[in-house]
Amino acid sequence: MTGHAEARTPETNKVRAIVRACRLISRMNRLRPDVTRSENLYYQMLSDYFTRLLDARNNGDFIAAHTVFFPAELLYAMDLVPMHTETTTWMTSLFTGECSDLLEAGSALGLASEICTPHRGLAGAFSLGAVPRPDVMLWSNMVCDNTAKSGELIMELAHCPGFFIDHPFKDSPEEKQYLVGELEDMVVFLEEHSGRKMNWDRLSEIVARMDRQVQLTREVNELRKSVPSPFGSRRFLELVTMDYLFPGQPAAIEYLETLKQELSDMVAQGKGAVARERFRLMSLFIPPMYLTGFLEKVSQEFGAVSVVEPFFTFWGEGRLDPAHPLESVAQKSYMLPEMRMYGPLDDRALDAITSCAREYRIDGAIYYADVGCRHTCATIKLFKDTLSEVDVPVLTLDCDVVDPTLTSQDEIREKLERFFELLEDR
Amino acid sequence: MKTAGIDIGSLTTKAVVLGDDGAVFSATASTGDDRGQAARQTLQAALAEAGSGLGEDLYLVSTGAGGRALAFSQLQKAITTCLARGIHHQLPSTRMVIDIGAESCTVVKLNHRGRVDDWASHDKCAAGTGIFLQQMSRLMQLSLEEMSVLSRRAKGRADITSTCAVFAESDAISHVHRDPPTPTEDIIAGIYHSVVSRIVSLCKRVGIEKDVAVAGGVALNEGIVRALSEAVGFAVIVPEDPRITAAVGAAVLARESMEKGMS
Numbered sequence: 001m002t003g004h005a006e007a008r009t010p011e012t013n014k015v016r017a018i019v020r021a022c023r024l025i026s027r028m029n030r031l032r033p034d035v036t037r038s039e040n041l042y043y044q045m046l047s048d049y050f051t052r053l054l055d056a057r058n059n060g061d062f063i064a065a066h067t068v069f070f071p072a073e074l075l076y077a078m079d080l081v082p083m084h085t086e087t088t089t090w091m092t093s094l095f096t097g098e099c100s101d102l103l104e105a106g107s108a109l110g111l112a113s114e115i116c117t118p119h120r121g122l123a124g125a126f127s128l129g130a131v132p133r134p135d136v137m138l139w140s141n142m143v144c145d146n147t148a149k150s151g152e153l154i155m156e157l158a159h160c161p162g163f164f165i166d167h168p169f170k171d172s173p174e175e176k177q178y179l180v181g182e183l184e185d186m187v188v189f190l191e192e193h194s195g196r197k198m199n200w201d202r203l204s205e206i207v208a209r210m211d212r213q214v215q216l217t218r219e220v221n222e223l224r225k226s227v228p229s230p231f232g233s234r235r236f237l238e239l240v241t242m243d244y245l246f247p248g249q250p251a252a253i254e255y256l257e258t259l260k261q262e263l264s265d266m267v268a269q270g271k272g273a274v275a276r277e278r279f280r281l282m283s284l285f286i287p288p289m290y291l292t293g294f295l296e297k298v299s300q301e302f303g304a305v306s307v308v309e310p311f312f313t314f315w316g317e318g319r320l321d322p323a324h325p326l327e328s329v330a331q332k333s334y335m336l337p338e339m340r341m342y343g344p345l346d347d348r349a350l351d352a353i354t355s356c357a358r359e360y361r362i363d364g365a366i367y368y369a370d371v372g373c374r375h376t377c378a379t380i381k382l383f384k385d386t387l388s389e390v391d392v393p394v395l396t397l398d399c400d401v402v403d404p405t406l407t408s409q410d411e412i413r414e415k416l417e418r419f420f421e422l423l424e425d426r
Numbered sequence: 427m428k429t430a431g432i433d434i435g436s437l438t439t440k441a442v443v444l445g446d447d448g449a450v451f452s453a454t455a456s457t458g459d460d461r462g463q464a465a466r467q468t469l470q471a472a473l474a475e476a477g478s479g480l481g482e483d484l485y486l487v488s489t490g491a492g493g494r495a496l497a498f499s500q501l502q503k504a505i506t507t508c509l510a511r512g513i514h515h516q517l518p519s520t521r522m523v524i525d526i527g528a529e530s531c532t533v534v535k536l537n538h539r540g541r542v543d544d545w546a547s548h549d550k551c552a553a554g555t556g557i558f559l560q561q562m563s564r565l566m567q568l569s570l571e572e573m574s575v576l577s578r579r580a581k582g583r584a585d586i587t588s589t590c591a592v593f594a595e596s597d598a599i600s601h602v603h604r605d606p607p608t609p610t611e612d613i614i615a616g617i618y619h620s621v622v623s624r625i626v627s628l629c630k631r632v633g634i635e636k637d638v639a640v641a642g643g644v645a646l647n648e649g650i651v652r653a654l655s656e657a658v659g660f661a662v663i664v665p666e667d668p669r670i671t672a673a674v675g676a677a678v679l680a681r682e683s684m685e686k687g688m689s
Contacts, residue, residue, distance in 0.1 A: 381631075393543070393544060394544075396546075411549070414504075417504055418504035418505070418506045418507070418545065421503065421504045421506070421507045421542075422504075422506065422507070422541075422542045422544075422545075425507060425541050425542060426541060
């Protein structure tokens with residue numbers, strides 16, 4: 001079977017849709033003088049990532065599907081083709097506007113409508129054959145029970161072997177060492193199934209770049225503290241994607257260095273992401289993907305910019321050491337911005353939001369309360385109370401990250417308008 | 427120049443003209459199919475109350491479900507902002523206002539200046555709204571007033587869910603058809619409890635703080651107000667005309683905007 005023949009079959013149509021959308025956006029962006037080089041790089045990177053996945057079978061590559069917050073550095077070091085499962089569902093929603101067929105297929109498998117839509121959609125995608133069949137499925141208990149169970153289901157649906165990483169939540173030397181052991185076992189599993197050996201030198205290089213990547217993200221965040229903030233709300237996903245899809249990859253370094261330079265220039269010129277910055281916002285959890293364009297329009301209209309996302313782009317302290325690559329990969333998983341929220345809910349989470357509120361001069365916070373994510377929604381009250389202590393009002397927006405049927409655009413707009421009025425009227 | 431506010435709800439349109447001394451002149455009418463027409467007529471009636479007419483210079487702020495579509499208002503404001511300003515004008519000691527409208531319920535927490543501190547609303551289900559009470563009144567074959575009076579005589583309370591209006595209706599029907607049937611007054615007490623428990627959970631999301639006022643058409647239902655007071659543990663207060671609170675707020679905001687423009 002040729003790659004092109006396979007691309008015409010239903011198996012790869014969602015990935016193909018993403019690739020087509022990325023290429024189209026890249027083409028359109030070339031005609032727009034306001035589009036930055038970093039944006040162009042981003043769409044090129046997405047296009048390359050999903051094209052590699054689309055062509056993997058034809059190229060004789062080994063596809064390793066993995067869930068979110070998974071150390072994809074190891075896959076790159078072994079020259080395997082990674083498929084970030086949740087991001088594939090998100091991107092389907094982002095670039096095609098919806099993924100109702102995937103959600104319906106997930107429901108048909110018996111998954112209740114209350115279950116996290118990226119996972120329900122994932123199961124649907126695999127049952128429909130709408131994404132390539134992986135050679136192995138890799139998953140962990142990061143970040144929730146849903147992820148832990150989802151990986152198992154995908155393994156069954158895709159009829160492939162799988163490996164589950166038991167990720168300890170506590171951050172202690174013993175727990176980290178346990179995680180290193182888990183990673184070592186996974187490497188053995190991957191070597192057995194792929195027939196490829198781990199390239200430890202390459203892994204060291206990747207870890208060195210990942211360390212640089214984290215540093216660059218921190219520097220970008222520093223620039224976002226400027227008033228007005230130079231980084232637009234809709235680009236939040238770009239920063240997240242850098243780690244999810246491209247950990248320690250040269251393209252990620254190029255993107256971040258380019259972005260940093262662009263933002264530095266804007267700060268030097270006193271330029272902001274919106275024409276007149278009125279409200280500096282903190283974003284908690286993930287805005288609905290299918291509303292990215294709409295939310296950007298609202299952001300421009302009201303001068304409201306998300307300047308910090310404590311649990312998605314705000315990395316924890318620590319450095320990575322290429323001399324100890326596996327230990328560094330384990331260390332990185334404890335530095336993940338999300339780990340503050342999804343690990344043991346201790347003062348790290350609360351300290352992060354209060355310090356971010358002060359340092360980024362936040363006027364208000366928007367909590368995108370994804371109804372399917374009980375893990376996240378459980379923290380609404382806690383975070384709201386904490387932010388109220390530093391006089392930051394919080395808007396809780398009930399929504400779903402990929403399913404547009406839960407909340408209408410009008411309803412979200414009305415709530416945002418109310419919130420901006422509240423902020424203005426204080 | 428006169429200042430006025432108009433709240434175009436899904437069922438009722440309320441208009442308020444603010445006198446120079448802060449006096450409130452109001453009118454209410456059914457919204458019907460033509461919101462623009464209803465707004466014009468209601469405003470005209472309120473202006474007539476104030477001793478003037480539509481021809482005069484007017485600064486109008488609109489709000490409510492149909493507020494945005496009103497072509498002849500100078501400014502549109504969110505219902506939350508209007509409720510806070512309105513209740514502050516009507517009852518300045520209020521720190522939380524519960525607006526129970528026909529199709530939604532909104533709880534607004536406000537500060538001593540009548541500014542919104544926080545709010546919560548539910549608009550996904552008719553449970554806990556005026557429409558739900560109307561449905562129940564039809565089901566019980568009693569007027570809303572009769573239900574309110576009968577609820578005082580309740581000795582018990584029927585279990586009626588607060589999570590879904592349709593399920594709540596099924597619960598009420600099953601109580602009617604029991605053998606022997608649950609006493610009517612106990613069913614009504616159950617219905618009120620169902621409405622109130624949903625509203626109170628909304629209040630708790632933003633934190634209950636005294637004084638608590640109730641606005642919207644449902645605030646005229648003495649039985650609901652009594653049940654709410656019992657649920658929060660103290661007497662909730664009701665402004666003189668709770669239906670017009672948001673419209674009063676819109677009129678206050680119109681005055682503020684006009685004064686800002688003049689300064």
